[in-house]
Amino acid sequence: MMKQSPILIAAFILGAFAVAGVGVVAVTHAMTDQRIVANQRQAMLNKLEAIVPDGQLKNDPLADRIRVDRPELLGASNVAVYRVRDGDAPIALILEPVVPDGYAGPIRLLVSVLTDGSLGGVRVLEHHETPGLGDKIEERKSDWIIQQFTHKSLSDPPEEHWKVKRDGGVFDQFTGATITPRSIVNVVRNTLKFVEEESARLYAEPAIGSESGA
Amino acid sequence: MSQPTYGRLITDGLWTNNQALVAMLGLCPLLATTTTATNGLGMGLATTAVLVLSNATISLIRNLVRPEVRLPVFVLVIASFVTAVELLMKAYLYELYLVLGLFIPLIVTNCAIIGRAEAFASKANLRPALVDGLAMGIGFTLILVILGGIREFLGQGTLFYQADLLLGAAAANFGLSLGEDFNGALLAILPPGAFICLGLLIAGKNLIDSGIQRLQTIKLKQPLSATQAAT
Numbered sequence: 001m002m003k004q005s006p007i008l009i010a011a012f013i014l015g016a017f018a019v020a021g022v023g024v025v026a027v028t029h030a031m032t033d034q035r036i037v038a039n040q041r042q043a044m045l046n047k048l049e050a051i052v053p054d055g056q057l058k059n060d061p062l063a064d065r066i067r068v069d070r071p072e073l074l075g076a077s078n079v080a081v082y083r084v085r086d087g088d089a090p091i092a093l094i095l096e097p098v099v100p101d102g103y104a105g106p107i108r109l110l111v112s113v114l115t116d117g118s119l120g121g122v123r124v125l126e127h128h129e130t131p132g133l134g135d136k137i138e139e140r141k142s143d144w145i146i147q148q149f150t151h152k153s154l155s156d157p158p159e160e161h162w163k164v165k166r167d168g169g170v171f172d173q174f175t176g177a178t179i180t181p182r183s184i185v186n187v188v189r190n191t192l193k194f195v196e197e198e199s200a201r202l203y204a205e206p207a208i209g210s211e212s213g214a
Numbered sequence: 215m216s217q218p219t220y221g222r223l224i225t226d227g228l229w230t231n232n233q234a235l236v237a238m239l240g241l242c243p244l245l246a247t248t249t250t251a252t253n254g255l256g257m258g259l260a261t262t263a264v265l266v267l268s269n270a271t272i273s274l275i276r277n278l279v280r281p282e283v284r285l286p287v288f289v290l291v292i293a294s295f296v297t298a299v300e301l302l303m304k305a306y307l308y309e310l311y312l313v314l315g316l317f318i319p320l321i322v323t324n325c326a327i328i329g330r331a332e333a334f335a336s337k338a339n340l341r342p343a344l345v346d347g348l349a350m351g352i353g354f355t356l357i358l359v360i361l362g363g364i365r366e367f368l369g370q371g372t373l374f375y376q377a378d379l380l381l382g383a384a385a386a387n388f389g390l391s392l393g394e395d396f397n398g399a400l401l402a403i404l405p406p407g408a409f410i411c412l413g414l415l416i417a418g419k420n421l422i423d424s425g426i427q428r429l430q431t432i433k434l435k436q437p438l439s440a441t442q443a444a445t
Contacts (some may be wrong), residue, residue: 010283017279017287021294028298032305039308131249132400133371 019124039116041210051083051112051121052092059085061094063210064201068095070128075100081202084112090203092120093195103179104128107137111188113195118153121146122188144181148172154192162189220345227349228403232355234376234412235419239326244358245408246319251374253361257317258355260299262348264321269335269347276336288331289322315347326354357415364411368402 019034032130041062049057061082061175071077075098082094092114099107107127122145129135137141147173162180163169173181226320233239240261247257271291279287300318311318321327330350335343351418367373401407 006280006282012282014283014286014290017275017290021290024294025297025301028301032301035305036301036308043308043312131403160413183356 017142020214022101047110047123047125048082048084048094048112051110052122053095053114053120054088054125056091057084058087059083060210062206064207065210066208068192068194068198068202069210073194074098075106075187075190083203083207085203088125090115094120095191095195096125097187097191099183101179101183102127102129103134103177104130107180107184109184109187109191111191113192115199116153116157117192117196119149119188119192122149122184127181130177133174133177136174137180137184144172144174145184148181149188150183154196159189162186216356218342220342223342223345224349227334227346227351228353228356229419231350232353232357232414232419233326233329234348235416236283236324237329239328239329240354241412243317243320243324244354244361245405245412247314247321248358248362248365248408249369249403250366251359251363252310253313254357254358254360255313256307258358259349260303260314260318260360261321261324262326262355263299264292264295265327265330265351266344266347268292268327268331269343270340271295272331272335273340273343276338279336284336285332288328288336292327292331293322326350357440361408361411361415365402365407368399369407370403381410 008184027102045057048061063086064080064085065082066083066132067078067080068074069077070079074095079098082089083132084094094110094112097109097111099109105128107129108125110125112121112122114120123139124137124145127135127137129137131208136144139145161169161170162185164173164178164185166173166178167182169185169186171181227233232235234241234244243257243261248254268288268291272288275287277289296319299321300311300315303314303318330346334346338346366375399407402411426428
């Protein structure tokens with residue numbers, strides 16, 4: 001028994017430090033939890049607000065959220081749709097489609113479609129494209145994504161021109177990176193198609209509430 | 215163990231035993247996050263915070279911990295602080311967290327931290343351990359900022375671009391830019407650029423060191439030859 005005691009003491013010390021470590025993390029977590037959730041919410045709201053016409057975001061689209069399942073158009077199943085309204089009047093649908101065939105893995109987009117079927121804007125939420133080449137799709141690296149998509153719709157340009165210039169369409173590609181813009185143009189066009197088909201249902205469906213509330 | 219002077223601790227941390235240039239520890243976060251000077255500074259400050267906290271804690275508990283569980287306890291301490299720092303960044307520097315977020319947990323694997331814990335803090339009193347943590351952290355941060363600055367300047371033609379992410383809105387115009395037309399050397403931003411720049415920095419330090427050494431030997435020789443001439 002005596003010989004075991006140093007091991008037991010060591011085990012006890014280790015256990016005590018594990019508890020203390022968890023304590024430090026738990027206290028910090030409790031202190032910062034609300035602020036972190038608020039930060040994430042605000043960051044997402046800022047992104048949504050940027051692709052809706054100025055001053056028209058009056059409801060809480062994060063709470064007015066549904067999920068839709070059309071992987072062949074939206075690139076993934078269970079895609080979130082945020083609904084922007086002014087009172088009862090619909091303003092825009094903001095979808096989170098996924099570009100499955102980015103150059104270096106999937107690209108998550110944020111696409112806002114206004115009630116007249118035109119694009120309020122497109123943004124990239126997450127991507128793994130090559131720095132300096134494909135990453136020009138980020139709005140802080142270049143204004144490509146703003147220039148190319150804002151105000152476009154399925155009739156402007158006509159659907160057969162929803163391609164990058166190299167494929168005979170109207171959208172600019174980057175020097176040295178065609179794959180990334182090509183796949184994004186594709187998914188944005190498909191998203192527009194999806195909304196055109198389903199717009200009425202998308203606005204009417206009951207909301208499932210915001211992520212943090214669920 | 216004899217306690218070295220504070221001056222010695224500081225020169226060790228900043229230069230003689232710089233964790234990034236001499237000990238070559240923590241290369242993973244070093245190379246991964248230094249695409250801009252601002253990112254480097256953010257990562258450096260986070261690492262310094264963890265280093266100071268862990269050094270202090272480990273110095274305080276050094277007599278409590280039995281040698282056989284020493285390393286697991288150190289890792290526990292470091293991991294707890296890193297998680298706490300990550301949560302704090304998420305709460306108070308959210309924009310920067312979005313940029314660095316992925317790399318913050320890597321601080322745990324930064325060997326510089328457990329290295330200082332094992333090699334120094336576990337044998338030193340609280341105050342020298344604090345000074346050592348701070349000096350090593352600042353030395354590491356300096357290299358992160360310099361490396362980030364070089365890579366950012368070569369790759370994007372900017373310096374301290376988006377410094378407001380870290381330093382608040384007041385620093386929004388702090389950055390320097392060569393303008394939109396500068397296309398930059400893409401290589402500098404990519405991982406090989408990080409290795410090349412770091413290699414050049416190390417070469418630069420060695421060059422300066424050997425220069426200093428040569429100066430010292432010349433100084434040593436001169437009075438010697440003077441005395442020889444007198445006899």
